[in-house]
Amino acid sequence: MPAKRSIAVLYSLNIVISLLFIVPLLWMIVSSFKPENRIFADLSSIKAILPVDFTLDNYIKAFQRIPMMKYLFNSLFYVTVIGLCGLGVNSICGYALAKLNFKGRTLILTAIIALMIVPFESILMPLYVVVNSLHWVNTWWALIVPFVANCFSIFMFRQFFMDIPNELLEAAAIDGSSPFRTFATVVVPLSGPVFTTVFILDFISHWGDFLWPILVTTGEKLRNVQLGIQTFFTLPPVYYGQIMAALTFTTLPIVILFLLLQKYYIQGITNTGLKG
Amino acid sequence: MEIVSHPARAEHGSKPAASLRSGKRKESLTGYAFVFPAVVLLIVFLLVPFLLAIALGFTKFNLLRPEDISFIGLRNYLDIFQDKLFYKSLFNTMYFTVIVVPVQCGVALILALLVNNALPFRNMFRIAYFSPVVTSMTVIAILWIYLYNPNEGLINSLLDALGIPKQPFLRDKSQAMNSIIFMSVWQAAGYQMMIFLAGLQGISRDMYEASAIDGAGKLQQLRYITLPSLYNVIVFVLMITTIQAVKLFTQPFIMTNGGPENSTRTLALFIYQQGFQFRNAGYASAASVIFFLIVLLISLLMRKFLKDK
Numbered sequence: 376m377p378a379k380r381s382i383a384v385l386y387s388l389n390i391v392i393s394l395l396f397i398v399p400l401l402w403m404i405v406s407s408f409k410p411e412n413r414i415f416a417d418l419s420s421i422k423a424i425l426p427v428d429f430t431l432d433n434y435i436k437a438f439q440r441i442p443m444m445k446y447l448f449n450s451l452f453y454v455t456v457i458g459l460c461g462l463g464v465n466s467i468c469g470y471a472l473a474k475l476n477f478k479g480r481t482l483i484l485t486a487i488i489a490l491m492i493v494p495f496e497s498i499l500m501p502l503y504v505v506v507n508s509l510h511w512v513n514t515w516w517a518l519i520v521p522f523v524a525n526c527f528s529i530f531m532f533r534q535f536f537m538d539i540p541n542e543l544l545e546a547a548a549i550d551g552s553s554p555f556r557t558f559a560t561v562v563v564p565l566s567g568p569v570f571t572t573v574f575i576l577d578f579i580s581h582w583g584d585f586l587w588p589i590l591v592t593t594g595e596k597l598r599n600v601q602l603g604i605q606t607f608f609t610l611p612p613v614y615y616g617q618i619m620a621a622l623t624f625t626t627l628p629i630v631i632l633f634l635l636l637q638k639y640y641i642q643g644i645t646n647t648g649l650k651g
Numbered sequence: 652m653e654i655v656s657h658p659a660r661a662e663h664g665s666k667p668a669a670s671l672r673s674g675k676r677k678e679s680l681t682g683y684a685f686v687f688p689a690v691v692l693l694i695v696f697l698l699v700p701f702l703l704a705i706a707l708g709f710t711k712f713n714l715l716r717p718e719d720i721s722f723i724g725l726r727n728y729l730d731i732f733q734d735k736l737f738y739k740s741l742f743n744t745m746y747f748t749v750i751v752v753p754v755q756c757g758v759a760l761i762l763a764l765l766v767n768n769a770l771p772f773r774n775m776f777r778i779a780y781f782s783p784v785v786t787s788m789t790v791i792a793i794l795w796i797y798l799y800n801p802n803e804g805l806i807n808s809l810l811d812a813l814g815i816p817k818q819p820f821l822r823d824k825s826q827a828m829n830s831i832i833f834m835s836v837w838q839a840a841g842y843q844m845m846i847f848l849a850g851l852q853g854i855s856r857d858m859y860e861a862s863a864i865d866g867a868g869k870l871q872q873l874r875y876i877t878l879p880s881l882y883n884v885i886v887f888v889l890m891i892t893t894i895q896a897v898k899l900f901t902q903p904f905i906m907t908n909g910g911p912e913n914s915t916r917t918l919a920l921f922i923y924q925q926g927f928q929f930r931n932a933g934y935a936s937a938a939s940v941i942f943f944l945i946v947l948l949i950s951l952l953m954r955k956f957l958k959d960k
Contacts, residue, residue, distance in 0.1 A: 381869075382770070385765065385768065385770060386770065388765055389765055389766065389770070389773075389776045392762070392765070392780075393775075393776050393779035393780060395837075396779050396780050396782065396783060396837065396841070397779050397782060399783075399794060399795070399798055399805070399837075400782055400783065400786065400794075402798075402805055403790075403794050415803050418803065418805060418808040419808040419809075419811065419812055423805065423808075463688075464688045464689045464692065465689055467685040467686075467688070467689075468685060468686045468688070468689035468690070470685060471681070471682045471685035471686045472686065475678055475679075475681055475682035475685065476675070476678055476679070476682065477678065477679040477680075477682030477683060478679065480682065483686055483690060487693070490693065490697055490698065490701075492946060492947060492950050493697065493701055493943065494894070494897075494898055494942070494943065494946050495898075496898050496900065496919045496922065496939070496942065497701075497704060497922075497939040497940070497942050497943040497946070498697065498700040498701050498703075498704055498939070499922065499923070499926070499939070500704065500707070500714075500922070500926045500927075500932050500935050500936055500939060501699075501700035501701070501703035501704045501707060501936065502696060502700040503714070504700075504703060504707075504714070504717070504932075505695065505696065505699060505700055505703070507714075520692070520696070521692075521696035522696075523692055524688070524689040524690075524692035524693045524696070524697075526693065526697075529689060554677075554678065554681040554685075555681070558685075579785065582787060583787035583788055583789065585787075585788070585789050585901055585904075585905075586900060586901070586904075586923070590927065601787055601789040601790075604789060604790065604793060605789055605793070605905060608793050608796075615797065618793065618797075619794075622790045622793060622794055625787070625789075625790055626785075626786050626787070626790055629785055629786070629787065630785060630786075633785045637778075641781075641845055644842065644845050644846060645845055645846055645848070645849035647846075
């Protein structure tokens with residue numbers, strides 16, 4: 376049967392290629408639980424990705440050498456604050472652009488769409504000048520405030536709110552509800568998915584922040600996990616197992632979040648792709 | 652702030668019209684209040700820096716001594732167009748983009764076709780392809796430094812086992828950029844795969860069934876049904892991948908710092924170095940403006956392709 380043959384082909388291809396994709400990550404995780412000398416001794420055999428001689432030693436020592444929990448807390452804190460503040464600021468803006476009539480609305484919408492093109496790398500230097508002149512260097516403000524408003528999030532909210540029927544909003548208005556109350560009590564409860572999607576897209580993208588935190592933080596006080604593992608990686612003496620432990624530990628929170636909310640994250644990616 | 656008024660209605664001045672007008676006015680005020688926080692933040696942290704980049708491009712400016720700023724007209728631009736390192740960075744950026752975009756999108760499309768079926772466990776494969784996307788680039792870059800290690804890296808151990816001589820990868824100027832390209836495709840193809848997958852699922856089953864009755868094979872279906880139906884999605888994916896590729900920074904920053912012999916120095920790395928290491932912020936701003944124009948040009952070209960169909 377050709378159908379059976381093609382299923383067999385599909386499976387074998389999928390298995391081989393997915394191994395290519397997960398072996399490096401598997402190696403990272405498995406190595407983090409091995410004694411230092413086993414990591415390289417096992418490299419040329421299948422044992423490289425099998426947990427042999429399980430130990431938590433690397434984690435314990437890595438945590439003793441660098442303040443991993445501090446970095447983790449810093450990352451979780453500022454990324455969550457960006458995400459939550461972003462939901463507030465961007466959702467009401469998207470709502471106004473979708474449902475309220477006021478002069479200049481089209482202009483603001485056009486400007487927001489146009490500003491989406493500006494790459495962060497091209498405003499890096501002047502953004503630093505702005506943040507520096509506000510005396511925000513080495514404070515939470517520098518890590519958070521510039522990223523709260525987000526053209527992309529505003530646009531996603533606007534697209535979602537456009538589909539809410541006007542009759543619903545008018546009915547609330549006739550009942551004497553103020554526009555803000557209508558938004559908070561009628562619109563927000565209907566919009567769980569878009570709020571979740573925007574939050575998780577924002578969270579995952581800022582979790583990976585590396586360049587900006589290097590510029591605006593010095594010392595360990597505000598350093599995020601990405602900077603933490605990068606400095607650990609350059610810190611002598613080099614112990615591979617400990618570095619793998621730090622890398623694995625850094626990846627853990629984002630993997631948990633992804634597994635919990637993958638539906639929304641993937642929806643967010645595919646929506647942007649299809650609506651373009 | 653101006654409030655929308657309707658002269659036709661205002662003439663009547665009757666009670667319902669007045670209340671309607673005050674309703675309109677209230678709606679306008681609410682509108683402004685709702686957009687205000689986002690607009691202020693975007694102006695201060697996006698629009699002002701953007702305009703500042705253009706302005707600083709005409710100056711000699713040091714981040715550490717902002718009071719010494721001086722206007723020098725087009726000097727930065729004239730200097731940039733004679734700067735060998737700038738051309739090298741521009742070339743590397745273009746090289747990376749020209750290779751990564753078709754390869755990554757091609758791989759992503761193949762992956763999407765592989766998992767777009769009713770196979771049991773297809774979700775496991777999807778998650779496998781997507782897992783590097785979720786992992787941050789910093790983690791991936793550090794991990795791959797070890798995979799690419801010339802003496803004891805995982806990849807060289809595999810090559811060794813297959814009887815292929817060990818490779819220097821990131822340590823060699825002719826291999827470093829290609830090594831970064833390979834890793835980047837591995838890291839990000841899952842992202843484009845998801846967008847393709849959504850596009851594939853939007854194609855109606857009927858077309859495939861009808862063409863199967865007419866005797867079309869799998870490859871013919873791909874050529875005459877799948878690819879044409881995906882046209883807009885493909886153009887969009889090419890566009891976002893290109894714009895991401897032009898911004899290449901984290902990988903060379905962590906893995907090679909632009910070396911060996913500047914073979915992995917990119918435009919974004921050039922801007923960062925000029926501005927923050929050499930303290931040439933004016934020069935870096937001029938380079939940022941050129942960088943922005945390149946991104947703009949790519950977006951406009953791609954948008955034209957999207958509109959044409």
